[in-house]
Structures are given as C-alpha cells and as structure tokens.
Amino acid sequence: MVAITLALLLAAFLLLCINIGRGEYSIPIPTVVEVLFGGGEKVERFIVMDLRLPRGLTALLTGLALGMAGAITQSILRNPLASPDILGITAGASAAAVTLIVVGGGGSFVGLLAVLGIPIAALLGGILTAVAIYLLAWRGGVQGYRVVLIGIGANAMLIALIQWLLISADINDVSRAQVWLNGSLNGSDWEQVWPVAIGVAVVGTAAVISSFTLGALQLGDDTARALGVRLQTGQGALxxxxxxxxxxxxxAVGPIGFVALAAPQVAMRLLRTPGPPLIASALTGAVLVLGSDIIGRTVLPVELPVGIVTSALGGPFLIYLLIRNNRKVTA
Structure with a gap:
C-alpha cells in the first residue's frame, strides 16, 4: 500500500512537470525540475514560475480536493455513486456562481456576492446545497441510499436552474458563464492558487486527522458506535x-466532473482496500486532473477545458459502476 501511494505521488509530480514543460516554448522535464528547485535560466524561471506553475498547481490542488471529497462521501454513505457531482453539491456551487455572473449587482444579496466574487459565491452555494440535502435526508439519522436519491433530485433541479439562467441572460454573460461551467484552468495565477492551497491544506489535514472516524464509519453504524465514535457528530463533521x-x-476552476466519483474507486482498486483510501484517492484525483489538462491542452487538435476531458473519460466509468452494481444486486 505504501509503495503504491508513493508511486501515485511520483506520478502526480511527473505529470506536474510535464504540464509545466509542454507549450509553445517547450521545456524538458529535467530543466523544469531544476527550475522548481531554484536553478535554470532567467527566461526559464519566468515561464515556469510565473506563467505555467500556477496553472499546474491549481490542477494539482483541485484534483487533491476532489479525490478526497469523493473518498469521504463514498465512505460515509457506503455507496460508490455518492460523490459531490452526483449529489448536487457541485451543481449548487455552479448555480450560485452562474447567478452571480448573469444577474450581476442587482439586489442587495447578489450585490454582496458581486463584492465577494465568484469563488466565494460558489463556496456558499455548495455548502447551502449540502445543508439542504442533509436536512431533507434526515430521519433520525442519515442513510446513504436516501442521501443519494435526494442528491440526484437536487442535482437535476439545480442543473435546470442553471439552464434557465443561461437562457434568460445576456449573451455576453452567458459566454462568461459557459467558460466557467466547462471547468477551465485558463488564466490561473498565484492569486488563485493561494486560497485553494490554504483551503485544501486546512480542510484536508482535518480530514486526515479524522481518518480513524472515517474508517470506523466504513464498517457500519453499529460497529462505529462500538468503537466509541459519535455517529452523527462524526458523519456531520466529515x-x-x-x-x-x-x-x-x-x-477555483468551475465544475470538473467525475473526478470525485472515479478517483476513490480507482485508488481502492489499486490498493485493494475494502473502502476508498483517503490519501491515495486524493493523489489519484490529482493525477486525473493533471493528466486531463495535459490531454486537453497539448494532445488534442483543439485545446479543450479540463472539465470536458474529465467528463468524457468519467462518463464510461460511471456506466461501468452502474452495470457492476446492478450485477451485484441481481446476483
């Protein structure tokens, strides 16, 4: 397990270097590594540190966050389909951001969001959606099956809201919203990297510290209680x-589909663990986002946002999970 986790870490660093090195001005991987550790020529340092590293780090941190988020939700709800994009959390964040883009400063509340900016609007939208789903699913406790069903319904309604906003908005605002909705890393800079890095470091560290609680919850409610876990408190915090x-x-970058769904399942199969491993899932998410960005930016004939690439890769994986779960049920 440790060897595979280290291999994932090495793969993420290698893909980061490849992502930084690819472009109109190609830089070899050894030179990229040299620059990252303080060496290289002035022009190479400018290209790596100022132009390309922020995008690469944003992709890395986004993948870490999505992979860890998917591992937590799938572990607690004990359902491989329980990921933030399936449950409507990502759609809630997107709906809040699109509302801010297309409505602008009209109204006091939306005007407040306009001051705070799209990232804060998306953050608030995701949290409020999750709270609503949790309250609707509460029946003396939270059951994974009920949360998934309510989340799928909320996701559908929020997507309908987003489509209505796009249809009724000004064409210029629609263009801005569509770029963001495709999950694009274009324009990433250091001002964008630092908030994501701090958020992932703080919340991710708290999640890793709570890994014992997460492992106990994977074993079932009764077993978790027997191990001394406060069930509802532990579930709510995680x-x-x-x-x-x-x-x-x-x-940070808009909705990037299927990474939170696929990363924990891929990591679980690589490490052959009974449940999604937290750190390996985070690293797998980073590998998926970095690899998809490389494909969308340099491999395909036309540059595509990373969200389109992950959705194209994740769609077949979702079908595979549905077929696999259906076979388990019928068996």
Whole structure:
C-alpha cells in the first residue's frame, strides 16, 4: 500500500512537470525540475514560475480536493455513486456562481456576492446545497441510499436552474458563464492558487486527522458506535469537510466532473482496500486532473477545458459502476 501511494505521488509530480514543460516554448522535464528547485535560466524561471506553475498547481490542488471529497462521501454513505457531482453539491456551487455572473449587482444579496466574487459565491452555494440535502435526508439519522436519491433530485433541479439562467441572460454573460461551467484552468495565477492551497491544506489535514472516524464509519453504524465514535457528530463533521473540499475546487476552476466519483474507486482498486483510501484517492484525483489538462491542452487538435476531458473519460466509468452494481444486486 505504501509503495503504491508513493508511486501515485511520483506520478502526480511527473505529470506536474510535464504540464509545466509542454507549450509553445517547450521545456524538458529535467530543466523544469531544476527550475522548481531554484536553478535554470532567467527566461526559464519566468515561464515556469510565473506563467505555467500556477496553472499546474491549481490542477494539482483541485484534483487533491476532489479525490478526497469523493473518498469521504463514498465512505460515509457506503455507496460508490455518492460523490459531490452526483449529489448536487457541485451543481449548487455552479448555480450560485452562474447567478452571480448573469444577474450581476442587482439586489442587495447578489450585490454582496458581486463584492465577494465568484469563488466565494460558489463556496456558499455548495455548502447551502449540502445543508439542504442533509436536512431533507434526515430521519433520525442519515442513510446513504436516501442521501443519494435526494442528491440526484437536487442535482437535476439545480442543473435546470442553471439552464434557465443561461437562457434568460445576456449573451455576453452567458459566454462568461459557459467558460466557467466547462471547468477551465485558463488564466490561473498565484492569486488563485493561494486560497485553494490554504483551503485544501486546512480542510484536508482535518480530514486526515479524522481518518480513524472515517474508517470506523466504513464498517457500519453499529460497529462505529462500538468503537466509541459519535455517529452523527462524526458523519456531520466529515461530510462538512467533503463539501468544503468540493466547493473549494469548484470555486477555483468551475465544475470538473467525475473526478470525485472515479478517483476513490480507482485508488481502492489499486490498493485493494475494502473502502476508498483517503490519501491515495486524493493523489489519484490529482493525477486525473493533471493528466486531463495535459490531454486537453497539448494532445488534442483543439485545446479543450479540463472539465470536458474529465467528463468524457468519467462518463464510461460511471456506466461501468452502474452495470457492476446492478450485477451485484441481481446476483
């Protein structure tokens, strides 16, 4: 397990270097590594540190956040389909951001969001959506199956709201919103990196510290209680961490589909663990986002936002999970 986790860490660093090195001015990987550790020529340092590293780090941090958020939700709800994008949390963040883009400063509340900016609007939208889903799913406790069903319904309604906003908005605002909704890393800079880095570091560290509680919750409610875990408190705190991580990622670059769904399942199969491993899931998410950004930016004939690439790769994986779960039920 440790060897595979280290291999994922190395793969994430290698993809980061490849992402930084690819472009109109190509830089070899050894030179990228040299620059990252303080060496290199002046022009190479400018290209790496000022132009390309912020985008690469944003992709890395976004992938870490989504992978960890997916691992937490799937572990607590004990359902491989329970990820922030399926449950409507990402759609809630997107709806708040699109509302801010297309409505602008009209009204006191929206005007306040306009001052705070799209990232804060998306963060608030994701958290409020998660709270609403949690309250609707509460029946003396929270059951994974009920949360998934309510989340799918909330996701559908929020997507309908987003489409209505786009249809009724000014064409210029629609263009801005569509760029953001595709999950684009274009224009990433250091001002964008630092809030994501701080958020992922704080919330991710808290989640890792709570890994014992997460492991106990994977074993079932009765077993978790027997191990001394306060069930509702533990579930609520970890779900809040997952929501915060997903909302931070969405606020930074827009919705990036299927990473939170696929990363924990891929990590679980790589490490052959009974449940999604937290750190390995985060690293797998980073690998998926970095790899998708490289594909969308340099491999394809036309540059595509990273969200389109992850959705194209994640769609077939979702179908595979649905077929696999259906076979388990029928068996």
């Amino acid at each position: 779900l809040l961490a997952a929501v915060a991580l997903a909302a931070i990622a969405t606020a």
